[in-house]
Every structure is written in structure tokens, then in C-alpha cells.
Amino acid sequence: SQKIEQNSEALNIQEGKTATLTCNYTNYSPAYLQWYRQDPGRGPVFLLLIRENEKEKRKERLKVTFDTTLKQSLFHITASQPADSATYLCALADSNYQLIWGAGTKLIIKP
Amino acid sequence: NAGVTQTPKFRVLKTGQSMTLLCAQDMNHEYMYWYRQDPGMGLRLIHYSVGEGTTAKGEVPDGYNVSRLKKQNFLLGLESAAPSQTSVYFCASSYPDTLHVAKNIQYFGAGTRLSVL
Numbered sequence: 001s002q003k004i005e006q007n008s009e010a011l012n013i014q015e016g017k018t019a020t021l022t023c024n025y026t027n028y029s030p031a032y033l034q035w036y037r038q039d040p041g042r043g044p045v046f047l048l049l050i051r052e053n054e055k056e057k058r059k060e061r062l063k064v065t066f067d068t069t070l071k072q073s074l075f076h077i078t079a080s081q082p083a084d085s086a087t088y089l090c091a092l093a094d095s096n097y098q099l100i101w102g103a104g105t106k107l108i109i110k111p
Numbered sequence: 112n113a114g115v116t117q118t119p120k121f122r123v124l125k126t127g128q129s130m131t132l133l134c135a136q137d138m139n140h141e142y143m144y145w146y147r148q149d150p151g152m153g154l155r156l157i158h159y160s161v162g163e164g165t166t167a168k169g170e171v172p173d174g175y176n177v178s179r180l181k182k183q184n185f186l187l188g189l190e191s192a193a194p195s196q197t198s199v200y201f202c203a204s205s206y207p208d209t210l211h212v213a214k215n216i217q218y219f220g221a222g223t224r225l226s227v228l
């Protein structure tokens with residue numbers, strides 16, 4: 001079965017630095033990958049989608065890369081701010097177009 | 112525009128009790144989903160619906176039932192609650208892009224925190 005792994009340990013980053021989160025997957029070749037943000041007590045909110053034939057996608061201070069050879073996606077936040085502190089989830093579509101979710105990585109941006 | 116609304120926000124049940132969680136969306140989305148989220152685990156799909164009057168099982172359907180009588184509403188029922196169903200439940204909806212069916216961006220409610228004692 002498909003498996004998605006995100007770093008379960010919280011990532012502590014100094015304000016202004018670039019935060020990089022990792023999403024690794026096995027046993028599947030997804031057509032696309034999504035990243036969501038989840039704040040405490042709230043539902044996930046969609047951020048970015050990247051297709052298998054795209055190497056990189058950007059949105060303001062966010063950048064996502066997708067390496068289908070390594071079976072890995074990297075999520076970058078440049079010039080990080082305390083307001084970026086949240087849990088970030090990655091998700092892949094399975095063969096039935098249902099999303100398979102990683103457990104998320106908690107990001108803490110320190111002032 | 113409210114998006115996806117879940118009720119109730121919190122609930123405590125005793126083992127064996129039943130309850131229904133309500134999800135309503137005002138975005139005219141065809142697809143709706145129920146997930147549960149447990150610590151250290153990704154969202155797990157319980158049931159989903161691809162349109163009014165249709166439902167299908169997800170990854171963890173046992174102990175739950177659903178109904179989609181109206182396009183905008185998706186109900187999740189627990190017939191006889193068990194402590195293992197203590198979790199945070201999220202409803203989501205999406206409007207599949209017919210040109211790129213795999214796109215499936217989902218919009219979530221704020222969740223229902225359920226404790227079963």
C-alpha cells in the first residue's frame with residue numbers, strides 16, 4: 001500500500017531563515033502532490049499542488065519541489081515569520097483519486 | 112460564504128451511545144468526505160460521496176455509517192460508540208476538475224472533537 005512519511009519531530013527555525021519540510025512516499029507513482037497547512041483546532045487549508053511533470057512550483061514565499069525519482073517532495077518557506085508556525089501536511093492521490101495523507105510536520109518559527 | 116461547516120464542535124459520549132455529525136457545504140461541491148485524525152497519524156478516510164444519494168467506504172469505515180440525501184449535506188453516524196472512536200473528525204468537500212480529475216483540492220471544516228468514555 002502507499003505510504004507517506006513526514007518528519008514527526010517538530011522543526012524549529014529562526015525567523016527570517018528558510019524552512020524546509022520533507023515528504024517521502026513509497027509504493028506509488030502519483031500524478032500530483034498537494035501541501036496543506038493546519039493550525040491548532042482548525043481543519044487543513046490547501047496551499048500548493050504540483051504535478052509529476054513539474055519540478056518546482058512557487059507561490060509568494062512558498063516553493064515546492066517534486067522529485068519522482070527520489071519519491072520526495074520538499075516544501076520551502078523563505079523569509080519565515082512566526083505566523084508561519086503551523087503543521088504542514090502533504091497528500092498524494094491514489095489510483096481512485098482519493099488523497100493519502102502524511103501525518104504532518106510541526107513547524108515552529110522563533111522570533 | 113461559510114465554506115464547510117461542521118456541527119457539533121465538541122461532544123462527549125458514553126460507550127454504546129449513538130450520535131450523528133453533520134457537515135454542510137455551500138460551494139456546490141460534488142464530492143464530500145469524512146476523515147478522522149489521530150495523533151501521529153495522517154488523516155484517514157472513513158467514507159466519501161461522489162454525489163447526492165451515493166456513498167462509498169474509505170480506509171476505516173467500520174463502526175460508521177453515512178448518508179448524502181442532499182448535495183450540500185453529508186452526515187456521519189456512530190451507531191454504538193466505542194473508546195477507539197475517540198478522535199477529531201473532519202469533513203471536506205471538493206469539486207473535481209473534469210479536465211484534470213486527479214486535481215481534487217479539498218476544503219475542510221473546523222472539525223468535531225469527539226471523546227468516547
